[in-house]
Amino acid sequence: MIIKALSADRTISWVVASFAILAIVGLMVPNWVLNGTMFGLARGLAVLGLLVLWRTGLVSFGHALYFGLGAYAVALLEKYTGVSDVFVRLAVALATAAAVGFMLGFVLRNHRGIFFAMLSLAFSMVLYGVLIKSEALGSTDGFSVSQTTILGWQPETKYPLFLTIILTGVVAAVGMQIYFRSALGHLTTAVRDNEIRVEYLGYSVAQAIHIKYVLSAALTGAAGGLFAMALGQVDPDSMVNWTVSGELVFISILSGPGSVAAPFIGAVAFEFLRTFAFELAPHAWQLIVGGTLLGIILFLPRGLWSLIERLPMRQERDRE
Amino acid sequence: MNNAHSVLRIRDLNKSFAGIVAAKNINTDIKPGEVVGIIGANGAGKTVFVNMITGYLKPTSGLIEFEGRNITGIEPRNATHIGVSRSFQISQVFMSMTVMNNLLVAISLANRDSCSLLRPLNSPRRVRECERVMECYQLLKYRDQVAGTLAQGVRKLLDIAMAVVSKPRLLLLDEPTSGVSIDEKFDLMDIVVNALKEQGTAVLFVEHDMDIVQRYVDRIMAFYQGEIICDAPPELALRDAKVIEYVLGFRHGTEQVDDRPKEPRHA
Ligand SMILES: Nc1ncnc2c1ncn2[C@@H]1O[C@H](COP(=O)(O)OP(=O)(O)OP(=O)(O)O)[C@@H](O)[C@H]1O
Ligand SMILES: [Mg+2]
Numbered sequence: 001m002i003i004k005a006l007s008a009d010r011t012i013s014w015v016v017a018s019f020a021i022l023a024i025v026g027l028m029v030p031n032w033v034l035n036g037t038m039f040g041l042a043r044g045l046a047v048l049g050l051l052v053l054w055r056t057g058l059v060s061f062g063h064a065l066y067f068g069l070g071a072y073a074v075a076l077l078e079k080y081t082g083v084s085d086v087f088v089r090l091a092v093a094l095a096t097a098a099a100v101g102f103m104l105g106f107v108l109r110n111h112r113g114i115f116f117a118m119l120s121l122a123f124s125m126v127l128y129g130v131l132i133k134s135e136a137l138g139s140t141d142g143f144s145v146s147q148t149t150i151l152g153w154q155p156e157t158k159y160p161l162f163l164t165i166i167l168t169g170v171v172a173a174v175g176m177q178i179y180f181r182s183a184l185g186h187l188t189t190a191v192r193d194n195e196i197r198v199e200y201l202g203y204s205v206a207q208a209i210h211i212k213y214v215l216s217a218a219l220t221g222a223a224g225g226l227f228a229m230a231l232g233q234v235d236p237d238s239m240v241n242w243t244v245s246g247e248l249v250f251i252s253i254l255s256g257p258g259s260v261a262a263p264f265i266g267a268v269a270f271e272f273l274r275t276f277a278f279e280l281a282p283h284a285w286q287l288i289v290g291g292t293l294l295g296i297i298l299f300l301p302r303g304l305w306s307l308i309e310r311l312p313m314r315q316e317r318d319r320e
Numbered sequence: 321m322n323n324a325h326s327v328l329r330i331r332d333l334n335k336s337f338a339g340i341v342a343a344k345n346i347n348t349d350i351k352p353g354e355v356v357g358i359i360g361a362n363g364a365g366k367t368v369f370v371n372m373i374t375g376y377l378k379p380t381s382g383l384i385e386f387e388g389r390n391i392t393g394i395e396p397r398n399a400t401h402i403g404v405s406r407s408f409q410i411s412q413v414f415m416s417m418t419v420m421n422n423l424l425v426a427i428s429l430a431n432r433d434s435c436s437l438l439r440p441l442n443s444p445r446r447v448r449e450c451e452r453v454m455e456c457y458q459l460l461k462y463r464d465q466v467a468g469t470l471a472q473g474v475r476k477l478l479d480i481a482m483a484v485v486s487k488p489r490l491l492l493l494d495e496p497t498s499g500v501s502i503d504e505k506f507d508l509m510d511i512v513v514n515a516l517k518e519q520g521t522a523v524l525f526v527e528h529d530m531d532i533v534q535r536y537v538d539r540i541m542a543f544y545q546g547e548i549i550c551d552a553p554p555e556l557a558l559r560d561a562k563v564i565e566y567v568l569g570f571r572h573g574t575e576q577v578d579d580r581p582k583e584p585r586h587a
Contacts, residue, residue, distance in 0.1 A: 183428035183446075184437040186417075190425050193414040200374070200412070201429040202400035202486065 011177050015261050019170045026162050034162055035230065036275060040268030041165050042227040045172055047251045047263035049219035052176070052212050054257050057192030058112065062120030063248050065127050066097040066217045068240030070224025072131070073097075075143045075234040086148045086164050090225055097221020098214055105213040109206045124245055131236040142235030145228050158230075165226050172219055173260040179215075180260065188212065220248075250289075254296055256303020266304050326385075327352050327490050327522045328373070333382030335368055335546070342368040343379065344546040350522050352489065355513070357533040357554070358526045359567050360543030366526045367409060369543070370492045373524075374406045375399045386490065401432070405488035409495045409526070411479040415468035419459055419478055422467055423450045423485065430486035449485075456515050457481040473500040473508060480512055484521075491516065493525035497532060505529065509536055530558065530568070542567050 006012050026034055046067050053060055070093035077083050077092050104123055111119055132140050147154065148161050155161070179185040187208045190198050195205045228234045238244065247270075255266025273292060277285035300306050328350040335343035342365045350356060358366050371377040373384055375394040384392045386404055399405075414422050424441050427449055439446075454460045457477050462470060467478060476496060483491060496512060497505040513536050516523055527533050533540060533554065540557035542550040544566040550557050557563055 178440075179438075181440045182438045183425065183441045186421065186425050186441045189417055190414050193416055194412050196396075196408075197412040197414065197482070198429075199396045200400055200406065201426050201482065202397045202432060203429045204397055 006174070006178075009177065009181070011259060011261070012174050015173045015177070016170060018261065019166050019173075023163060023166050026159060026166070031158070034158055036271045037268055038158070038162050038165050038230040039227065040271035041169050041264055042223050042230055042267075043248065043251060043271070044223075044255075044264035044267035045165075045169055045226065046220040046223035046248050047255060047267055048172055048176060048260060049216040049223065050248055050252045051255075051257060051260070051263055052188065052216045052219070054252060055180075055188035055192065056209060056212050058209070059117050059249060060120040060216070061117040061242070061245050061249060062122070062124035063216075063220050064240050064242065064244035065120070065124035066101060066220035067224035067227070067244060067248070068124070068127055068131070068234075068236070069097045069100055070094065070221035070226075071228035071234045071239045072137070072224075073221070074225045074228045075138070075145050078146060079143060084146050084149045085152075086150050086161070086229065089148065089229060090164075090168065090222055093225025093228075094218050094222040097224070098218040101214045101217025101221075102210075105210040105217075108213055109209040121242060121245065124240065125242060128236055128240045128242070131240055138235070140236060142233055142239075144233045145231070147232070148229045161229055165230065168222060168226060169264055172222070173264070176219075176260045184208075184211070250293060254293065254303055256300070256305035258302055258305040258309060262303060262305035265308070269304060325351055327354075327387055328524075329383075329385040329388075330373075331383040331385075333369075333372065333384065334380045335365075335372060335377065336380055341546045343372065343382075346382070346546075346548055348541065348548065348551060350490070350524065352522055353517075353520045354539065355523045355537050356525070356539045356541060357537035358524060358541050358543060359528070359530070359533060359563075361567060364543040364567075365546040366543050367494055368546075370406060370494050370524070370526065373399075373490075373492060374404055400486055400488075403486075403489040404492070405483040405486055405490075406492040407476070407480045407483045407494060407496060409498060411472075411475040413467045413475060413478050413482065416466060418464050418466055419454070419462045419470070420447075420450060420464060422478060422482060423453055423459075426482040426485045427453070453481055453485055457511055473504045476500060477508060477511065484515070484519075487519060488521060490522045490524070493523065495526050495528065497527065497529060505532055506535070534558065 026037065046063060049066070050060060050063055073093045073096040074089045077089060083089070108116060108119060131137050150160055180188070187198065187203065191205055191208050198205050198208065224239060227239070251263065251266050251270050254270055255262040274285065274289055277288035281288060296303060326349040330346055330348050333343055333346040346369065358369065360366050368377060372379050375391070375396045375398070378393045382392070383390065386402060389402070391399060391402070391404070414425065421441065424446055427446055428437060428441065451460070454463060457480070459474070459477060459481060462474055467475060470478065476499065480493060480496060497508055500508055509532055537554055540550065540552060540554050541548050542557060542560070542563045549562045549566060550560045552560065558568070
């Protein structure tokens, strides 16, 4: 019954099918590709979190806060309790970010536009500041994160972790698709279009934004946790610094707001773009990455996803 | 007056903005199902009055009671919950969404049960209700059109339809026909008034066009500098000396009302 309802949604069936194919491809690729894809998909999950806000008309320049919280939750959990189980790690990362998102949401829900963006940035810089000053939290070096176990089993390759990331991605993308289709999910566009009308229809705009903010934080926290597991370490500069927030916004624009699948495509593309740019021009790779973003903004204002929207087979299906 | 039978009861309502008196000692009662026209020159305080009743502006002093319950200073969303809705002088709709989705969002929020908010927006039951509303307000042919591309008059209808889906017992319409061409005004008002008659909704509507006012209202409230200078049936009110001097004498072309840039400030 539920399965049938879900597979009736084209986006959902396509997301599930694509991730399934990716899971199989993961068995055949060399390790560096597997790693890159894991980093990409984990960042994609964080960008999905940003997408919730973007559709509401809000941009956060401080989502590294939640990315970092998720990552550090995993590292500190291991340091203080020795737990390395993937599901516990994921749950703790998500819950930590959601809890902090819930608290900060009371402040952020009253701000819009540049104030929202900058306030988010300020909060993330507070965490960054605390981390680099505190020896107990690893200071500028951070910690290493031991290999992830799955229900007591210690896998020999990275593939099981890859599979976990894929599964989390599927669940998140399908969940968000269901959310975006719901009445509550349509409040994203509604709030962006006209807050006064939403209030007069009897719904609190502040509450709507708060819910979206917590959702966004939770997704990004889970992403940070997965990223830490894939990387095998946490440190402030690659997880909490403002450049990380900037990267996430960058990937959002690269991906486009058109679909819940877009963030994953954009993030994996970004990962490999950066790898190749680095190979090609170790000292000027930012130039290549920046140039790509410029090109996207000029020629694909709705991101890489608009390329997929233009595929002939999709257009046919939409015409049906 | 008999309070028990009033939907809306207003006592000594005042509002001032740094020096400007926008409402001064307003007293009135509205009965269930009554249709009341609010007239007055530009800046007379009509929109401020509507904004205070629906909680968008807090009065400086005074009392607003809806069905015997004090609603002075209520939040707009709570006003909607208890049965007071409004439309806007400048349509407030979701510009990037289709007519259908605008109404579907309105309908799902009107139901106010958070479980149903998680169901797909276009669930069959909601769509059926939406189609009924669209039919009633003659919006069916615009169903999939994006609200931002609609003609003013149609957007006004949509704005009103969105206000009505919560089945209010008091509806305030702020210049429902402004920006609508002369020949469409009566059609629009016919649609709205007929739709509301069935529900027995009390309607307060702000209007500059006296032909429209005369045709639809039971009673006229004339505003001048924040004060009600006349509150009487139309045949008396439109002959009242003060109304002729302060309202009709200054009557502006109805079309120009909308062009003033100051409007969005107070919704
Ligand atoms: N938010 C506000 N701040 C300051 N002054 C305001 C505000 N809202 C309204 N006013 C002033 O209160 C007075 C009444 O304004 P109101 O908008 O109620 O007029 P109106 O009768 O609706 O006129 P119109 O026919 O032009 O819509 C005006 O002088 C206006 O400038
Ligand atoms: Mg007005």
